[in-house]
Every structure is written in structure tokens, then in C-alpha cells.
Amino acid sequence: MSWLLFYLISILRNASKLIKEVKEKYLSVEKAICSIKEKVENGASHLGLIAEAVKRIVIYFLDSKMNTAKKKKK
16 A cells, blocks of 8 residues: 555656646747747837838839939920
8 A cells, every 4th residue: 555655646746747847848938939929019010111111212213213204205
């Protein structure tokens, strides 16, 4: 009976250590995922501004090119 109790306690102790390790690794992975998510969100917010700036630059150059083409025709 004492050996059975000894093995049962050993198994429970190992299971407890394993659960603690898994929780620690899960938390570190979760932190890494949250960090990556924040970086992507911050980058995505800047993409809208960059896209708008590029759009305005392209429109400016197209307008200036059309104006020079009209001046040459006259």
C-alpha cells in the first residue's frame, strides 16, 4: 500500500511540474503573439497615411503631366 501511495504521489508531482511548464511556455508564447499583433496594428495604422500620401503624389504628377501636354498642343 505504501509503494502504491509513493508512486501515486510521484506521478502527481510530475504532472504538476509538467502543468507549470506548459503554463509558463503558453504565457511566453501568448506574450510574443500579443507583441507581434501590436506591431502589425501599429504598422497598419501608418499604411493608410502612406497610401494617401502616395495617392496625392501620383495625382499631382498626373495633373502636371496633363497640363504640360495641353500646353504643348496649343
